Amino acid sequence: MLRVRVIPSLLLRDGGLVKGRQFKHHKYVGDPVNAVKIFNEKEVDELVFLDISATSGGQGPNYELLVDIANEAFMPFGYGGGITSCDEIEKLFKIGIEKVILNTSAYSNPDLIRNASRVFGSQSIVASIDVKTSFLGRSEVYVQNGTRGTKINPLDYARKMQDLGAGEILLCSIDREGTGKGYDLNLLKAVSESVDIPVVAAGGAGKLEDMSKAVSEGGVSAVAAGDMFVFHGKHKAVLITYPSYDELKSLF
């Protein structure tokens, strides 16, 4: 097992896999079940699925699809999207999902994250924090797939999530997402220094060095990426790739 987890983070929309840029312009990139099969063969240790249609559409998790994914996946995976109650969380764990990821509902209903971590243990509850930075460099937490600002500072918010019982933070820079420009290292550093729970970097990875920087300079304990594992080359051709174990080992 590697010291640092390197997690492909995949977006679902209406049952298909999509990828976008800065939380917009999503493009269809394939069938999630087939993608999981390919990641299996590539010996990926962990996956994350985020359903961006589950919250906005109001329909909640697509259990049927998640069952298919869980049946196919050799590795543990986390799921986020449209989760609003402990009953739903229980149902997701029963399917075989390892971690549930709360974003909008962690903001609008803090009791959910508190109760869920008490009932299921904080190690299985992840708080997802999406951050947008203004022209003046002020960072703000956004919810609802990055469409709604909360006026809350990410550091305060991350501490609050930790206090509520989240076992891990998935921290994504909306501005960097899908750009390949590298993670927002300042944001990563500031947040990981202000909490004791593990922080997973997301949004912006374009090359392997970005990942080692996220760890050495950003102080995170794991890294997630979408584009890097889904796209190839200047035409952004859809091609699922994952670095070899040796490549990853030499990174950290």
Add this chain to the structure above:
Amino acid sequence: MNRTVCTRCVMDTSDEKITFNSVGECSHCQIFDKDSQSMWFPNETGKQKLGKILEQIRKEGEGKEYDCIIGLSGGVDSSYLALKMKDWGLRPLVVHIDVGWNSELAVHNIEQIVKYCGFDLYTDVMDWEEVRDLQVAYLKSGVSNQDVVQDHAIFSSLYHFAVQNGIRYVISGGNMATESVAPHSWHHSAMDSINLRAIHKRFGHKKLQSFKTISFFQYFFYYPFIKKMTTIRPLNYMPYNKKEALEELVRTVGYKEYGRKHGESRFTKFFQNYYLPKKFDYDKRKVHLSSLILSGEITRDCALKELEKPLYDPVELKNDKEYVAKKLKLSVVELDQLIDEPGRSYVEFDNWDRHYALLQKLKNILQKVTNKKIKTYA
């Protein structure tokens, strides 16, 4: 069942249109002898002919971003061809069409090849829910060619990108050495969009939105005559041996071998090794092995031995069947039922045959009038 088998290759009367001459050689062998004279040059002549063609492609492509286009499936033929294209100094746009059945091996091989060759890759990912709906419609129709959906999509995308990028040369891995035998009675053309739409209309549920079909007009007129698209099959101009090609791929780019023919698509494997033999009594290995006999790569005895092997390992079959059913959102029982039903001919659904007959008539008239032989496309 007692079948008459060709004395030279291993094709037999499971091809209902097959005929034999006085020494027992089949119509496929005769077609090969005729076609190979004008199409197959695994020798010095081929080298010279190919040299001229390549020069023309490079010249026409000067100043353009790409001079040709190639579809890359991850299979040996197209992968090896891509490698050669690098040696020849071509600058192709490489297109991969993902119809949802890609194996990890295919994805790995494509990655290795484009990285090694430094070629630009473009992918077209078909909307899986639409493809699934179409594939289930095809299973329900019971026609023999279940690869239509992917073959049509691949051709359609490739030509679409070619036109979009102003490219007129399509480089194809098609070749006489490994696929000269093609019994028409087994499969109707995958390019017949009238047939595709008729089958989908009868058995499909979803609207085809992103799935682009190619019309009869586009296929026979627009692409060849208006857009002047030309398909080049370089493997016909050189000695091509699949085993050696594979070895070179493994050596140079770290290519990973597929267990069986068409291992790059689990559906094609299931369709060829289970659906076709069970439902129609067609064994595609005969086609493939016969081609190899004719090109001199293997002996007839060797092919006959190969045919004695079982089509499927029982465990593998069970796994693949479960996978195919699940992916198509059918139960294994439903899938079995569809396969157990008697097969149907494509003519039970609307198709392009009447247009095609008209086209042939027109061609004959034109040939008489102009006194020139008109090249048939594709």
